[in-house]
Amino acid sequence: MDYEGILAQIAQEIAAQTDRGTPADYIPQLACVDPAHFGMAVALADGRVFTTGEADTRFSIQSVSKVFTLSLALGRFGDRLWSRVGREPSGLPFNSILQLEHEQGIPRNPFINAGALVVTDAILAGHAPREVLGELLRFIRACAEDEDIHIDDAVARSETRHGDRNLALAHFMAAHGNLHHVPALTCGTYFHQCAIEMTPRQLAMAGRFLVGASGFPSQISTGSVRRINALMLTCGHYDGSGDFAYRVGLPGKSGVGGGILVIAPGRASIAVWSPGLNAQGNSALGTLAVERFAQKTGWSVFG
Template sequence: MSHPLRLSKLIDWQSVLSEIDSVVEPCRGQGRVADYIPALAAIDPMKFGLAVALGDGNVHTLGDADEAFSIQSISKVFTLSMGLRKVGELLWKSVGREPSGSPFNSIVQLELERGIPRNPLINAGAIVVTDHLVEQQGADAMIAELIDRMRTLADDPSINVDQAVAHSESEAGSRNRALAYFMKSFGNLRNPVEETLKAYFSHCAIAMNCRQLARAALFLAYDGTDPVSGIQMVSSEACRRINAVMMSCGHYDNSGDFAYRIGLPGKSGVGGGILAVAPGHGTIAVWSPGLNAAGTSEVGSLALETLIQQTGWSVFV
């Protein structure tokens, strides 16, 4: 059953965005820009953008919402949706769905749990999901299909992989290679490591702006079907499962605090982006490059917390 449009029509978005702007403005620049990926290290920490996409197709924006940034781990939500669509329940034999309680690139649990990553939103889990997709069609075709999906969902043909960022990630990718080879030693990676990582680094390096990202994820707020185009991207059951994993695992060892403060399924990326899903209402994409200790945008989290206070969109209300 599709979600109805509820509070969205009653909200004074100009007032909401004005309040977010007043709260965020004195905090701009807080947090630490990710510097372990050289291509991200030079991003201006003062940048801030926000977009809210609604089920009727309207998008409300604030700040640098039309400036592209590297979505990084937010891409894992879209590869997970592809994986569930193409592989189905068999995917869960290779990756769990429990919170890790550890940093996004930790290798400790992999040894204890014999190469099965805790969930598909940490690096190891996303590499496994990517491996399943690469097995079906190869790295280049997999990325081409993913980009085509993103362009269709966002209704914007300009979305693409930032090749400079992908190259930078590969050059700095020793930890991800260690994770991949470790999983392969347990038989939980089926393709050559470099083939799978080529696709993984590429989808993490997709460049999008807040407007595009919020619009592309709108199907997650409406039982797997884009409410504007009517295209079903995943089944309603798969959509619920993606949102559940986002709620419990979307921010690594910061997931509990994010649920406490914001109360929406979400996914952060070290590029400073956060995607949040308000079922039945819409999706929010926010970008501010400065990260907290867990790798989640510090100012972006503040903006989302303010938006929830103004709209009451928490799933716990």
């Protein structure tokens, strides 16, 4: 397949779009990012990597980090993790507190904010935040085979200053006994994990551990690969997950920094970055780019 040509066509189509969505505005560091940015990278199971646009520009991966912390937590706790967090789509926005009240402080899934806080809280057990963040970076660097992946401290500090909504979620879960550390500590760790910076190329490389191709080494078992992909497909785009599955047909996880990690099982790991978001908080043109890529390659998990 002419991956280079496909990516070039997509880049051209994306460049022509006038409605580019709106960058996240809750912290200045994200709000001031130019929505004109676009980068995409595809890491194939055969080792080749194709890119287009700003594939080597760093962006804030934000909630894409939840895929990596979930992998660590599943590796450490296995199915015991599910006593503290569900695995159902929530049908609600990413930062909603409604369901928590109905369901006794148990978040619906590990990819909404409340659920991701529980996952981070779990891997903090017995460790200092610094250790957990170190382990997370080592895991991501190993997956990406790239040591040059870091946390943007200015973003982390800004998240902390504007962290009231996540602190509300954390205190609420603490009130239900579903947080094992002080809310400020769990949230602080979470804000730093979200502030990891990566390039599209690095993210595509890092995502290979979820492709499940025989050629790839994976840090986790085949069963875990499948389960994480299942969660990405049903819950990876908040209350836009059904739409993403319908249009793209591949598991993916988005972040409010405008990044999306998409897995084509057995074939490739794909990363895209476009900072403008749609109404559900997912990258508007990033979604379009991977939809086009799936159409042009014919890739879909659904037939």
